[in-house]
Amino acid sequence: MAGSNEINLNECKMVVPLNTWVLISNFKLAYNILRRPDGTFNRHLAEFLDRKVPANANPVDGVFSFDVLIDRGTGLLIRIYRPATGEEPQLNIVDLEKPVTAEVVPVIIFFHGGSFAHSSANSTIYDYLCRILVGTCKAVVVSVNYRRAPENRYPCAYDDGWTVLKWVNSRSWLQSRKDSKVHIYLAGDSSGGNIAHHVALKAVESGIGIMGNILLNPMFGGQERTESEKRLDGKYFVTLRDRDWYWRAFLPEGSDRDHPACNPFGPNGISLEGVKFPKSLVVVAGFDLVQDWQLAYVEGLKKAGQEVKLLYMEQATIGFYLLPNNDHFHVVMDEISNFVRSDC
């Protein structure tokens, strides 16, 4: 097992504001308690500790939300966020699914992070992030409450993403006036970014058009130990050991990290040359230990002739986008907004 257990607390203290440090350290501590060495997960305690917030069909700061049960069998729930137009005095089920009115309305299907094991669509941190996305992108956001590892391994999360994509694509009320089509973007942070990539792959195979992919600190990896993993192991909230644990929990039993789910451009990956893959915006944090894999992903897309923009945030750690108290947050939100609005 590569990487040391040494914690160099002083380094990460210097680069994030105090409240961010407290938030992410709290997660780090809690997550450590939840992961068991035998690969099982203390799900009850995880759900107890996770802070959640219900949907609110009354607008708060111009955004309202409601949940939809897409699949009773798997309990697949999504949370839809919409901008309030300020006209409707009272909302009811009819208004919730009122057709979008603009010529072009981006619909962002969002996959929350948590390394495939943690968090939910109704986690407070992700509810907050989705609301921000609605405001900055003037978009409808659909947050997916996908099934998590280790109870539900690959490909459950991808399947859930695919189910939601089909659902969103078939909603007449989400169609942009311009072309009566739903303008879909796939977005996600950490494991959510990984899911976005794989759902886009499936979409391409099936002929559903995706306008773009937005990957925020996406979770990728591989069997090899990269330079960034060795250099940054344990320095900025994340250790290689925990990354390994989550891959073992998500990937099929007996797989290694060169499984294409983990390493899409690795030895078992498929080529994207000639494939009509959506344009991608990939955000990489300079203090994220898996950045070499994320950069390799960007290279892989480029080599296959795909349109990709890399946003490398040198001084950013994981989770920088969870609180709006740093410049990286605002830069990235602007970039995402431009990425999405450029088609409007």
Add this chain to the structure above:
Amino acid sequence: MVLYDSTALAGNSSGSSSSSSSKPPPPPLQPQQQQEIDGLLAGAGYKVRSSELRKVAQRLERLETAMVNSPADFSQLASDTIHYNPSDLASWVDSLLSEFAQPPTCPSEFVMDPVTNQTVVNDAWTTTEPNMPQVHQNISYEQQSLNNQLTVVTAMEEDSGIRLVHMLMTCAECIQRGDFSLATSFLEDMQGLLTRVNTVCGIGKVAGHFIDALGRRIFQGIGGGSINGGSAYENEILYHHFYEACPYLKFAHFTANQAILEAFDGHDCVHVVDFNLMHGLQWPALIQALALRPGGPPLLRLTGIGPPSPDGRDSLREIGLRLAELARSVNVRFAFRGVAASRLEDVKPWMLEVNPKESVAVNSIMQLHRLLGSEPNRNSPVETVLSWIRSLNPKIMTVVEQEANHNQPGFLDRFTEALHYYSTMFDSLEACTVQPDKALAEIYIQREITNVVSCEGSARVERHEPLARWRTRLSGAGFRPLHLGSNAYKQASMLLTLFSAEGYSVEENDGCLTLGWHSRPLIAASAWQALSDAPAEFPAPDTHRPS
């Protein structure tokens, strides 16, 4: 006799503690104190006072060190310990630290400044204070609830279902405006549409009940008609089937019993006051748990409050006798007393015959909301009842309420909230296949719907209010929260998995537990303790109970 000065507690966060300075100040009681809380962390679901951020950070650091030094032990200990209220990050971190037998405040955190000879905090955090304007999104969940939350979970509806909902809302709006003739024509349209909609499940099912309720309101007026005249016997039957058909009442009983059991730990004379005995379904489990407790069971007295029986039967006594029989069979000394009252506000504390040496638990399962009169500011029954509960100085008061805002003054708001709440509840009932439990449970729920929609004034008793409001009210009445922990959470979750369909979820909410259907909490359970006035007895500020 405990004297209670409500003004002293309501506005003053430091309470009445005036004793020795070695006692740390008590935690803030009132939501106003949230001004000091870090707004960004609050937006993420954590309440940490800005002034405490550094301290919390230092303790997190110490926990990390402990973790690194002995990872296996840490994991084990931290998993096995009982966690309370994760939103209160400072307390959570402190409780973990104390698990590792490290005192929360340790002098080595500070170094002596050789020049000034004063202790200086030793840390290396960047001192950049966020220069952000107050972001409105960062209001806590509690604030949001007070600001008119409306939670909707829908399954996909057919067009006719959606049309029906639209008509329901429009009809309700007409009623609010006083346009009864237009409302009546909508009613007729809806009754017609209902024949063409799937009424077996989904919105069609619950729509029928709402159409009925609107009809009552229009034609029979808001006096309540015969709905509340249902006999106590009928109510009990419906209640029993509601109990069987879905887990809401079982969750309420189970969670309350857990809390009561813990509160009674170490006490030999205990007295439970049940605000609504019904068939006493809650108590066999408590009696059995007390029988099995290490050190032996206490003497248990149970006082059950319920409506008087009309036909000369003493149904309260009958239930009491059955419970006594059970207690005898497990060797628990038991005494029962029934208090017959048609309304909770008619009960006077002397009727309960509480002995000052007993530890008292007051148990209210969906009863307190009935005390919220239509005129909330004039010595409402709830203030009176909460006051005498407090005078009993109970060790614990368990409160379970519907997690809904059905007491809003505006009819349309109330109607909308009820439509979504009850359609979620009906949706959860779909999973039940046992008859006649399911059918009778539906009638039980239907009665609530009818009361919320078609009654006003004293006839409207189903005045449900959300947890956030109850917190404010109970804190203001001199109670402090006793947090329900991860053990109660886990057991409730496990019971659900064993006995109920998929889709139910237990959530932790600032020390309370809620049970809901998918992402919508429907029932909230909380536990409280009366604050004592005597300074010497002022409770320590930690909100954890002995484990």
